[in-house]
Amino acid sequence: FNSVATKVQRNPSFETIKSDDISFFKDILGDKNVIHDDDRLLAANVDWMQKYKGSSKLLLLPRNTDEVSKILQYCNSRHLAVVPQGGNTGLVGGSVPVYDEIIVNLASMDKIISLDKVSGIITCEAGCILENLSSFLGNEGFIMPLDLGAKGSCQIGGNVSTNAGGLHFIRYGSLHGNILGLEVVLANGTILDMLTSLRKDNTGYDLKHLFIGSEGTLGIVTKVSLLTPPKLLSTNVAFLACKDFLSCQKLLLEAKRGLGEVISAFEFMDSHSMDMVLTHLEGVRYPFPPKLYNFYVLIETTGSDESYDRAKLEAFLLRYMEDGLISDGVLAQDMNQASSFWRIREGISEASMKMGAVYKYDLSLPVEKIYDIVQEMRTRLGHTAKVVGYGHLGDGNLHLNISATAYDDSVLAQIEPFVYEWTSSHRGSISAEHGLGLMKANKIHYSKSTETEVNPHKIPVTKVPQEIRLAVVASSKFLKSIT
Numbered sequence: 001f002n003s004v005a006t007k008v009q010r011n012p013s014f015e016t017i018k019s020d021d022i023s024f025f026k027d028i029l030g031d032k033n034v035i036h037d038d039d040r041l042l043a044a045n046v047d048w049m050q051k052y053k054g055s056s057k058l059l060l061l062p063r064n065t066d067e068v069s070k071i072l073q074y075c076n077s078r079h080l081a082v083v084p085q086g087g088n089t090g091l092v093g094g095s096v097p098v099y100d101e102i103i104v105n106l107a108s109m110d111k112i113i114s115l116d117k118v119s120g121i122i123t124c125e126a127g128c129i130l131e132n133l134s135s136f137l138g139n140e141g142f143i144m145p146l147d148l149g150a151k152g153s154c155q156i157g158g159n160v161s162t163n164a165g166g167l168h169f170i171r172y173g174s175l176h177g178n179i180l181g182l183e184v185v186l187a188n189g190t191i192l193d194m195l196t197s198l199r200k201d202n203t204g205y206d207l208k209h210l211f212i213g214s215e216g217t218l219g220i221v222t223k224v225s226l227l228t229p230p231k232l233l234s235t236n237v238a239f240l241a242c243k244d245f246l247s248c249q250k251l252l253l254e255a256k257r258g259l260g261e262v263i264s265a266f267e268f269m270d271s272h273s274m275d276m277v278l279t280h281l282e283g284v285r286y287p288f289p290p291k292l293y294n295f296y297v298l299i300e301t302t303g304s305d306e307s308y309d310r311a312k313l314e315a316f317l318l319r320y321m322e323d324g325l326i327s328d329g330v331l332a333q334d335m336n337q338a339s340s341f342w343r344i345r346e347g348i349s350e351a352s353m354k355m356g357a358v359y360k361y362d363l364s365l366p367v368e369k370i371y372d373i374v375q376e377m378r379t380r381l382g383h384t385a386k387v388v389g390y391g392h393l394g395d396g397n398l399h400l401n402i403s404a405t406a407y408d409d410s411v412l413a414q415i416e417p418f419v420y421e422w423t424s425s426h427r428g429s430i431s432a433e434h435g436l437g438l439m440k441a442n443k444i445h446y447s448k449s450t451e452t453e454v455n456p457h458k459i460p461v462t463k464v465p466q467e468i469r470l471a472v473v474a475s476s477k478f479l480k481s482i483t
C-alpha cells in the first residue's frame, strides 16, 4: 500500500499501548474522546491521497490545552509515540501514523477566543477549521490571509504546522508574517505560552517561528493569534488563455507592475491540467469553447474602489490582448462566474486523484525555469503517466503532478531522484509549501546544505524527536539566563 512506510523501521524504543494506558486516557478525556474502535480509526489512519496508511489503535480528542499537556506528558513518560493530526488534508504523508502512533486530533478545540475589531487580530483554538474562521471573519469585516482548496477540512493548527501557502500568498505573504502568537505544548507536556497578539515585539528570540512549518515535530500547536486584513469591497476574477509559458511569465511581470496594489492571486495551469479537470470533475464549464489553449492564467484583484478596480483590470486585459500576451480572456461578471473560475483551478488536486494514483511534487524554482521540469518529465515518462503542471506562478511555486492508474515503484524510479536532483541543481526547494512529511523526510539535503540541515524527521516513528525538543527547551532557557 505504502512503499515509503514499508522501508522505514519502527523504532523499537517505543512502547505499545496497554489497557492501563487506555484507562488513563479515559480518566482525563472521558470515554467518548478516546477512540479505539476500528471504523473510526480507519479514516484517521489514511491520508487524503489514500497513499499513506498507518495502523494506529488509538485516536485522542482533547478538549483543551491542559488535556493536550496531560496526554503528551504521559506519552513521554511511557515512551508512546504520538502523531498530531488536524484536518488530515496534508499532501506529504505527515498527518497519519507510520505505524501505531497515537493520533491526537484537536477537532474539539475549535473555539474563537477573541477578535480585536480595530486591528483585525483574531485569537482562536488550533482546531478551528479554516473555512469557519473565514466565514466568521467575513461577517465581522475581515478576511483570513490564507486561502486554500482544502479550507473546508483543514484546521488552522495544521495550516500553521505546515506553514501553508495557498492562493493569496502573493498578496498577504507567509504565515511567518501573519501569525502573531502561538500556544504550543511540547512533547514533555510543557505549555509554551507565546500567545501575544502584538504586531511588534522585539523582546529576544521569536520562538514561535520554530513551530511554524515544523509539521508537528516540535510539539502540538493549541492556540493561534493572527493578523487578518480588512475585507475589501471589490473582487474581480479573470480567466485567461496564453499561447505559451513565456507569455504567462511575461504577463506575471506586467501584472505585478500594472496591478500591483490590487493583485490578490496569479495562478497558472497547463492544458493537461485543464483536460484533467474537464474529464474528471462534474459541472465544470470550460470558459473558451470550442478553442483550446496551451496555458491558462487566473488573475484575481481585490481593492476598495469597485469602479476604479474593475476599470483598471479591464484596461490591463485589453492592453495585453492587443499586445498578444493574452490569447483569450473572460472577466467574471458576477460571484458565481468568479467561483466557477476558481473551481477549475482548485479542482486540479481532486481531478488528478481520479486516475487512481498521483505523485505530487511541490517545487520552488526561478519562474523562468518552472515549466522546463514539466516538459522534461513528460519526455521521460512518455505514455506511462499523465504529467500536469500548475501552481502559484506569482510565488514561483510549481505543482508537478504525475497521475497513473496505480502506485508503481517502476514509475517512481523514473521520477525520483531525477525531480529532486533537477530542483537542487537550480537551487530550488523540493517543498515550497506542502512540507516534508514522510514523503520527503530523507530528501531534505536536496534543499539544505549540511551545515544548515536540521532534519526534524530523522527519527521516523516519533513526531517529536528528543534532540530537537531539547534544543527548543535549551534555547528558551538561554533566553532567561542572559537577563
Ligand code: FAD
Binding pocket: 048, 083, 084, 085, 086, 087, 088, 089, 090, 091, 094, 095, 106, 126, 147, 148, 149, 150, 153, 154, 155, 156, 157, 158, 159, 160, 161, 162, 163, 164, 165, 166, 167, 215, 216, 217, 219, 220, 221, 222, 349, 350, 433, 434, 437, 463
Ligand atoms: P494535517 O494534514 O492533519 O497535518 C499536516 C501536518 O501538520 C502533519 O505533519 C501533522 O502532524 C501536523 N499538525 C496538524 N495539526 C497540528 C497541530 N495542531 N500541532 C502540531 N502539528 C500539527 N497546502 C498549501 O500550502 N497550499 C495550498 O494551496 C494547498 N491546497 C490544498 C488543496 C487540497 C485540495 C488539499 C487536499 C490540500 C492542500 N494543501 C495545500 C495541503 C494541506 O491542506 C495543508 O498542508 C494544510 O495546511 C494541512 O492542514 P490540516 O489541518 O489538514 O493538517
Ligand code: MLT
Binding pocket: 091, 149, 166, 345, 346, 348, 349, 391, 392, 399
Ligand atoms: C494547490 O495549489 O492546488 C495545492 O497546493 C494542492 C495541490 O497541489 O494538490
Ligand code: ZN
Binding pocket: 166, 391, 392, 399, 433
Ligand atoms: Zn498549492
